[in-house]
Amino acid sequence: MRTKAVALYGKKDLRVREFDLPEIGEEELLVEVISDTACLSTYKATILGEDHKRVPENLEEHPIIVGHEFGGFIVKVGDKIKEQFNEGDRFVLQPAMGLDNGYSAGYSYEFFGGDATYCIIPKVAIDLGCVLPYNGTYFANGSLAEPMSCIIGAFNANYHTTPYVYKHEMGVKKGGQLALLGCGGPMGIGALDYAVNGNLGIKKIVATEIDQKRIDRLKKLIPPSAAKEKGIELVYVNVGEVENQMDHLMELSDNQGFDDVFVFAAVEPLLVLADSILGNDGCLNFFAGPTDKKFTVPINLYNVHYASTHIVGTSGGSTDDMKLSLKLTEEGKINPSMMITHIGGLEATPEMILGMKNSSAGKNAIYPHISLKLTSLEEFEEKGKTDPVFMEVHRLIEKHDGIWNEEAEKYLLENLSDQ
Template structure:
């Protein structure tokens, strides 16, 4: 069977090609891709080529299919999986397989599976890892957007707070606390706002910054202060582009108290430094945006780490539970990615 796909051959070398898929194995599944959403991680992969951690070194000879946020329907199920899946099932995929400790992932590492394709062969390790996930909601795009939403959910779950005198970590953002999202009026920031407002663990105050007024206005049009207020959240959008002292500006929204959780949505040194300086005691700084610069760094106040229990976390993608949560929330209409 033929497929048409975008394959990567090297740095900034993407080619749209038609080619034959190999015969289907008993432990494989043939599928049709209906929706594939575009991610900045795919741009990073295209820019780095074989230098990317998930992309094989021989793509010049054995190109892989890009695109890791996708959904569709199953066309043919190998005998090994016929008790679990059937032709016509709608699906989404968690690309972070973590198969036997490998970083290999659909959309980066495989020759015959990726979102930028018409038809794909889902290899056995995807099912073995429980990463072929059913979707029962309307349409297909919410299922493809479950992957970026799972990254957001994973980041929210990875943050933590502590109790004096205890070494146990209380996972997640602080319920009823102050949450700041810096440079967060872009696509992933909008998803994070959606989740912060509609998840079970909500902040009392959510401050969203950006330096692009057009993006902020779009965010305001999607998430109204009234809707947020009805959910128990004070929602504030602010443009820090022309602000001389963004640290003081942001602290003023909390009457100088600071933020229990701060998310960084752009790999900018000044943003990281600002986020660190606005943390409350036991505040958690979440560096969400992955840089392409392997030497990227920013100053952190280690005095506050030692005496005020501030801390730094970061995640790169979600896990199966995060994907299932994203699919559940999308299916029931709680979030609208």
């Protein structure tokens, strides 16, 4: 099978590569990728190249396909696994393989990654149950099940204790107060969606950003009135307009401090702030992964000892987390597409990945089978003035309150395919 893929040849060296995939083995799958959503982790692997813990050392001879948040169709099934899989079935990939060497899709394999028209899923991923059946027909939300699983996993990782009973009660505190700091980016939006609609029993959520445009978008996506219907008080705060952030946030917690605090940017002042607004037995979840291996910040160890505050961090979600993400999405309880701000084809991917660090974009949805420069959802209207296809895409986006959706995806795939 001929494939076109975005491959990593070394540090900051991404190229669109077209080549013939080898014949699949008896316990492998050939799959067609319909969508892949971009992750900042791919940027980190691109910058570090062979120095990244998941990237092999021989990139020049065996470049790896990037991209790990993907789904599509099973094209061909190896002879020994025909009872497990059927050609033509839809799937999504769980890339967190948990191997001792850290290898996983999108980081470590020459023929296994999401930024490709076709790829091969190897036996090791199949044996680990990483190929999940997908009942939906909207592929972007299928791809986004992976980042949503990371969010669900992070919420599961938080814990609380009873005084003098040193047993962890896992998860965010029921009936508690939650602060989401710097949550205007894609993962923060997904976390807010899950916090409001995941039936977690949270009483109050305070969501902060420093950019008013991001605050306005958050309010549009998840208005406080919608949270109120779930019995949750949702408060948005533009901390750029607050003189003393700690005092203001503590007042919003009734000066009790927050039971759970999530931090979505690897910025020292934000983490110091998070530590300062923890309540008794408060749990700080450092969600944003830094690229600096020596990244440290001061924390209040007095409170660790006397107020039982604690810090957790996670990277990735489990298969069960991903299954829950798919279930909540299929039931319409969460909508991961709220994270998406840009759409593009395969050719747009290298520049998009290399520009991630300085981008304020949300999730970028890549469709390997279309030809399209990276385009924000808002840009489709302007492009539509000279192209009726883009105007129809714009109409379908507006029909769904400015959110990327299945109708727009289907129309785009039918009208911009370069195959």
